[in-house]
Amino acid sequence: MCTRSDGFPGIGRAAAASIGLRYFEVISVVVTGFFHETAFYGSDDDFLAHVVPFLENGLRAGEPSVVACGEWNTSLVRGALGRGTAVLYVPGADQYSRPSEAISQYRALFREHTEAGSRQMRVVGDVPHPGVGVRWDWWARYEAAVNQAYAEFPVWGLCPYDTRTTPPEVLADVTRTHPNVATAPGTHEVNPGYREGVPGSTQVPDPLERRSPLVELVDPTAGAVREAVGSVIGRLRLGEDESHDVVYASSEIVTNGLTHGTAPVRFRLWADEKRVVVSVTDQGSGPSDPLAGLVPTTETLSAGLGLWILHRTCDYVSMGRDADGFTVRVSVGGQT
Template sequence: MTGFFHETAFYGSDDDFLAHAVPFLENGLRAGEPSVVACAEQNTALLRGALGRDTAVTYMPGADQYARPSEAIASYRELFAEHTASGAQQMRVVGDVPHPGMGAPWDWWARYEAAVNLAYAEFPVWGLCPYDTRTTPADVLADVVRTHPNISVAPGTHEPNPGYREGLAGSAQVPDVLEHRSPLVELVDPSARSVREAVGTAIGAIGLTEDDAHDVVYAASEIVTNGLTHGVTPVRFRLWSDDSRVVVTVTDRGTGPSDPLAGLMPTAETLSAGLGLWILHRTCDYVSMGRDEDGFTVRVSIGGQR
């Protein structure tokens, strides 16, 4: 195999999950292929029980591997590069990508599933992304179909996915719960400096750590600069908060970047749209980027819990 073989499988029971994942990993082990599991605790326990504890499978805690999409991409690329440099002709990965059924916001993980088709394309990797139909929302399953070129309809089958659509996932923008309140700050076509000053004043009484407070000011300044530089005016800035968390949105009338890697990986193309978007994805607790009837919106959340 050359390049990234990105495959999904849907399952509705633990036995069904094992029927997909166990032969996939066992075949890789028999072929001497580096094989990795980055699943949630329950699925990891199922695989350890089925495969035995003395196999050569590498287990990576799913919660750590999938903390943020940009970090997952960087970590996997480093791992794949190491195995390729050591002579691996193919690698296998089974990973539980987070979604609302697991308590995680979906938008940036939908973009991750689209982006990895490019981000891992240089490596000979077979990636299996199983999704539990008992807990995965229907709109997430629809995005999964659109972002995976290959699908395992039944255990042991590996087919081109007719529902795959190249490019960005079509996940809808979901406002944060804090956005039901009136914004603490609302500015139109502001300078980055005026945004930094307004944000610094607004968050002064909020229980943020020093690092989180710095990240809020940086994020606000960066996404306003990005909107003014690459978007279409008017550029609308808004900020909401509670006692421990801040949400910032910037909306412009443009269409936003077309590159699925924008913000998720620092490439030559994405750098032209601002290195700051990538830094946001490495520092903020959540970043959403997408289009709706109001235009293109970047949304970030920092501090506390969503």
């Protein structure tokens, strides 16, 4: 049995890259860390050509295999593999509700199988994007973050993207966040377009931001923000939990900006009857860690714990830098 930490049969990753080698999957290859791969497809047949052999080889090797795809792709895989296979099917909408939730659930699953003695696992997942009606920014951060978040687990993760529905800017981010790419079914190559870190996705203001903000404060205290926000959301049709989430999020991201950012710190809030958008902009560069907000931390010098709570409670969280500065933007009360 050929056991390698880079997932390449019989040749090292650097050597393969140096000679432009295409290498073919050997089902006995065992990876000792996360092997993050993407594949682009333009038809249902292309999708199956990538995914079915990937899963069948894993099953023949006795590797736990997971499919977390949308309904249509799941039905395609089920139909191709037939009944009685040991694949674990997880509804994509459940697995990919929020990036922080996806990481938490996957890590729990990977840990369970690793502790049970699994030497390698395989996962196929449909990561959401605007082509299926989901905002992309925090999923771009997810694709970058999992290179670290899953690094300790022997997992081969395949993220297929449909070129018929995926916007070009998303495909560009996907290329930058995956160290490996299946350029054709059965081939697995080092991705020359991979870059470490979070892709610099363009910050997209929420549609509510076309209106004048209901609250706008500069360098406010957290207490002043809580008071101002509380007076506004009392007039909205938010549930008790959502109202609490808005107040907490507003206080947390202002505190984060004042503590870790660079003045001036500008707080703004927009709302309609059922939804609230809050943004905080400072002149700093923002956190350099791609895991910030996506995994919990108890480090007192880090903003990670508060940002993680935001990612677990708010309906959308965007973080990034543009001409105005570094902005954290959250939405509570449902997706746009």
